[in-house]
Amino acid sequence: MKTKIFGLLLFLFVFFAPTFAYADEYSSNEVNFSVTSGVVIGDTESTFDKTRTITGWSENGSVISISLNKKNASGTLNNYANYEIEIGPTGLFSQTVELEIGENIIYIEACKNGKNTSGASCVIKRKNRLIKTELENGISIPGINTMIALY
Amino acid sequence: MTVIIMKLSKIQNFVIIALVIATVVQTGKLWLYDNDGHNFFYTVFADFINDGSTYSGETYILEPSSIITGYGNKKFSKFYCESDNSGIYDLGNDGIKELFSKGEFLEKSQLDWDSFLISKCLIFKYSQSVNINDFETSFGKNKDLKNDFNFNSILIYPQMNYGSTLKISFVDLEKEESYNYKITSSKVSKDIYDAIEKRQNNEIKSDNQITYISTKQSGFNIFYDNVFVPQWTENQIEYSLLKRTNPFEQNGDFSVSIFESYIDDFFDNSTSKWSEVNEQGGYLFSDDNTVVKYSVTGLLEYFNYKAVDENVEESFIKSYSAAKNFIKSDNSLKTDIYLENWYKENDEYIFCFNYTVNNMPLIPSDILKEMNNLDYCIEISVKNNSVRKYRRIAYNYEKENKTGLINKEFIKALDETVMINYQNSGGSIVTNVDDIKLAYYMSGKDSIKLRWFTTINNNVYSVSCEK
Structure with missing residues (x-):
């Protein structure tokens, strides 16, 4: 009889007792944000443009940080520009950044008090616009090394 | 000798008859200009004398509220028809004219701004829905376009080679669909492409600080329409402030003679008008059918009380053309304008224009709107192709x-x-x-x-x- 009562109590305890789970243990608790245009996260692309407009959305009250960096000859990352945008009630952000000629490594982070920072990066290779003009004005004939200019 | 005298006599008779006729006509116009029933020669001359009350002149192409050039890299430039010095607006209209001559219908498709804005393009944005058949009449064409639809924007896609295909899409925002056409061997495709390239290169060289982005392309779905918004790189940019000038003032004071010289063109016979000053200090000039007023709040008004010819065939484009032609005759207006809105009320078309300076629109303040009972800088009413009312904020604006x-x-x-x-x-x-x-x-x-x-x-x- 005692065994049965004990078994019943154990059954009730296992299936009906409240279970406490802390959010930190079961989710990342990172700031939720997304880049909707301007760059492709994780991607490398080329451009002739001097500027790029990065747009997206994030949580109200968070801060988006955009840092632009270039690698020097020794491979060290040099930061040359930073932008900070406070996110308001619409949750939107839009920032036009200036690119330098060469490989620009862009880091985008979203942070908010009480939440983990989340981030992403991408690479944009900016080429000199004069190259674009030369490419448009000239033609290349297979087998010939010289570009013939159309003037 | 006798023959010569007879011939001279005949010539003399013809000259006398012509002079008599001219005298009657001139007297009729001077004294009886609107009393056709009193004009003995009305039935003869009615087709030849245009009393100007009903517009029957040049047809104007309905202008967009703004023009946008897309460079294919998610950057855009926005400007207005009257401030376009590059000729790109006219080239766009040439492309549309080509469509109405030899364009082919491709397909009706769902609206997809991402694919629509990925290439170089010229965009005409309209503040209201426009019917394609009404729009076509302003080009003097009558081609069967295979479809009857309304549109809010026209997107023109040029290509860089001579005689290349020109594609044109009409976007219906309400139904979220587009009607797509092409013109094979277009004569203007390359010209439009070159004009867009030139504009882009000029902006890069001038270090223009303001560029525009598309809200749809940027993923900002909170916007109902595809809005082009200005962006800049720096934390702050400088811009020119504007000042206003009164075209009727001289040395800071209102000049009746200057005002009169501008408004004479509003009257059929400026010598027959009379004037008065009202209690508020405003001026009024009038004849039997026309009233022109200037108020101290800076409002210029014109009212036409001539009987409307109900037999006249009215149309949206003819009414618009009457409005545009009338505004063109207002020599006191020196500021560029753009068509902001239009609607129909009590059988009248009302066209609303705002001013633009420095590629930016001007919007009247709440006080200015309330003082003048005006929501826009210019409001013009047209009935049966005749301008009935014209009201505008009389100032001109400049940097x-x-x-x-x-x-x-x-x-x-x-x-x-x-x-x-x-x-x-x-x-x-x-x-x-x-x-x-x-x-x-x-x-x-x-x-x-x-x-x-x-x-x-x-x-x-x-x-x-x-x-």
Whole structure:
């Protein structure tokens, strides 16, 4: 009889007792944000443009940080520009950044008090616009090394 | 000799008859100009004498409210028809004219802004829906376009080679669909492409600080329409303030003689008008059918009381053409304008124009609107192709030597506006924004500044462009 009562109590305890789970243990608790245009996260692309407009959305009250960096000859990352945008009630952000000629490594982070920072990066290779003009004005004939200019 | 005398006599008779006829006509116009029933020669001359009350002249192409050039790299440039010095607006119209001559219908497709804006393009944006058949009449064409639809925007896609294909899409925002056409071997495709390239290169060389982005392409779905908003790289940029001038003033004072010299063109016979000064100090000139007023609040008004010819075939484009032609005759207007709105009320078409300076629109202040009972800078009413009423804020606007600063970008302005709307509406959340733009606010002050204007549920909110 005692065994049965004990078994019943154990059954009730296992299936009906409240279970406490802390959010930190079961989710990342990172700031939720997304880049909707301007760059492709994780991607490398080329451009002739001097500027790029990065747009997206994030949580109200968070801060988006955009840092632009270039690698020097020794491979060290040099930061040359930073932008900070406070996110308001619409949750939107839009920032036009200036690119330098060469490989620009862009880091985008979203942070908010009480939440983990989340981030992403991408690479944009900016080429000199004069190259674009030369490419448009000239033609290349297979087998010939010289570009013939159309003037 | 006798023969010569007889011939001279005949010539003399013809000359006398011609002089008599001319005298009767001139007297009729001077004294009986609107009393056709009293004119003995009415039935003979009715087809030859245009009394100007019903417009039957040049047909004007319906102008877009704004023009956007897309460079294919998610950057755009926005400007207005009257301030276009590059000729790109005319080239766009040439392309549309080609469509109405030899264009082929391709397909009707779902609206996809991402694919629509990926290439170089020229965009004509209209403030209202336009019917394609009405629009075609303004080009003097009558081609069967295989479809009857309304559109809000026209997108023109040129190519860089001679005789290449030109594609044109008409976008219907309400139905979220587009009607796509092409012109094979277009004569203007390359010209439009080159004009867009040239504009882009000029902007790069001039270090133009302001560029435009598309809200749809940027993923900002809170906007109902595809709105082109200004962006800049620096934390703040300088811009020119505006000043206003009164074309009827001389040495700071209103001049009746200058005013009269401008308004004589509004009268069929300027010598027969009479004038008076009202209690508020405004001026009024009038004859039997026309009244022109100037008020101290800076409002110029014209009223036409001639009987309307009900037999005249009225159309939207003819009414628009009458309005445009009338505005062209207002020599006191020196500021560029653009068509902001139109609607029909009590059998009259009402066309509303605002001013534009420095590639930015001008919006009348609330006080200016209230004082003059005017929502736009110019409102013109047309009935049966005849202008009945013309009201405009009489000042002209131009850049002055002073500058202002913009350091609040559009999202900050939108955030502020959303909070204001939240407070005013008792806590309702904004899910749809109609429009947002930078515009000069036409206050009574001498230096006119830019402000952000956001339209939510047809309510316009204004916030400063400085933090």
